[in-house]
Amino acid sequence: MPELTNKIKEVARNLLQQKKVDLVIGFERGTMPSYSTPCFVRQDEEVDRLIWDSFCENNLAKYLVKRSEKVAIVAKGCDVRAVVELIKENQIRRDQVVIIGIPCQGMVDRRMVESALERKEIREVKEKHGELIIEGDDFKEVLNRDEFLYPSCKTCTHRNPVIYDVLVGDAITELDTDSYLDVEQFEALPAEERGEYLSKEFSKCIRCYACRNACPLCYCQECFVDSSKPQWIGKTTDASDTAIFHIMRAFHLAGRCVDCGACERACPMGVDIRKLNRKLVRDVKEWFGYEAGLSLEQVAPLSTFKPGDTEEFMLNP
């Protein structure tokens, strides 16, 4: 995607030269094939580090919290939704951030590619016309990138940035509405099977908190798992403690999660973290007609109160 890369550089250079921002947060080439990595650019001469490709998988909105300078952010559809939530939650001011919006074609799931190549070591990846040309020591494979997108990209219905200051690239056709088929199928299982599935997933967790730390909306000054007074949960990999971590985190993100998938991408152990998040995303959409991060004006349903709200969940004798 060299044209997008060039446009991003041009926009970033202008913003820095005209002193409209102090910092541009984007992506640069990573140290391994199929890795791109967050990049912080403060000088015009560093602008050429910026790139755009199918591996710009991190949600850069994470880096906006607790910043004092004026920042431009290179943002995919999901990154922009996270920025919207952060603005609504007063974590960053709208006038402090310049959104360089990118209509996103979805990001490639590196682990899915590795698995399709039977873990043969990848030495080089090139992209051309929607194809990934992958070379190793004794092989060359051409894969269709659209077949290797992250699960969250496959169900994404907001690939185009919902707000932006500069749009780089042409708007693209959105996918049909998300049917939440995965959530429905999971809900249809008997309770024991759902419990077993989640227990099995959480048993893989090593409590490294990469999910939490990669999540743009996990910005609590003190996470409940780190509190020692009171200590809400144990710190070992005990199954119930680990489950509580994931369940509480999911609930804390209810109505706020933009389903960007950053948590799952960060997880080294392949835990199906989005299972709970998506259930709550779907419920909030169904019950309150609200999807997080779509507009600055819409009131977040779980942060507001109306005297006429039904309250049967509070006491139901």
Place this chain on the structure above:
Amino acid sequence: MKAKIIKKKDILDRLINGYEVFAPVERDGLILFETIGSGSEALLGYQSSKMPPKGILFPQSETLFSYSSTKDTANIGVPPGLEKPRLIFGIRPCDAMSFRLLDKVFDGECKDPYYINRRATTVVVSVGCTTSRASCFCTAVGGGPFSAEGSDLLLIDIGDEYVVQIVSDKGARLLEERGFEDAGEDKLALVPEVIKAAEASMEPGVEIYGLKEKLDNRFDDPIWQQLTEKCLGCGVCTYLCPTCYCFDIVDEVVGSGGERIRIWDSCQFPLFTLQASGVNPRPTVRERFRQRIMHKFSYFVDVYDQIGCVGCGRCVTECPVNLDIRQVLNSIAQLEVVK
């Protein structure tokens, strides 16, 4: 070289009896070291396991003792020892080398009986690497694709068979007991080529020479801010590191009894150095990531005269933001020493 020979398909079945065997297996798409019931469960051609094997010797959570009390008595319960001796099959030389480093920590000046007992009853059978990954850098930190450090036996892949290099008495006794055949001259002659080819394929991408002096010299350099700006502060690099050994001790209390448990801790977490006063001497990822580098490449060298990293590359491939330790080290190495 003292060596035996064995067909690949036979090796585990010949070794498994009498041991609790840990071997690389694939579970839900992850390659992990787990106990196996038969040789066929093991994955022989893997490159690197997701989790390092350190958890076999130094578990993520481990009960040190339990306690209970009544009005007049207090009881201490010690966890039972291992039922069977253990055999770790098929770890990579970098991971075997990590045991050497863990030995220095847990079986050095301070003796940790939990670790020492496990280590003493464990046989380590490593398998040399005929190919390298783009993330491998063992040769830059004193290891190599066929390094035998930390192993009792080292397997060298020559096609359908392994040449089994005897590294320790423990390894020699096991082979004698299981009646492995001596490797003939024809088989041994194949070994140097295999090793040479593997070493030639290594591109570690990092240079350690002279690094320690610069690290010690540049502790307060602004470069740490730039290098760590993208760090998320999670525990992936430390928990997936075969040589990170820092731990915390917690009490899990129920009523008047409980358990004292040792758990892995990570210098990347703010709680690691948060003091009771509320002061945190390592308040941001800058200080915390620097600590990880300093510990491995300076402090460990001061105390044990060896680098505390084996170059397995897990932190390189698994960091959610590709904060590559090699790039960090190279950036420091490029600095001049300030007098």
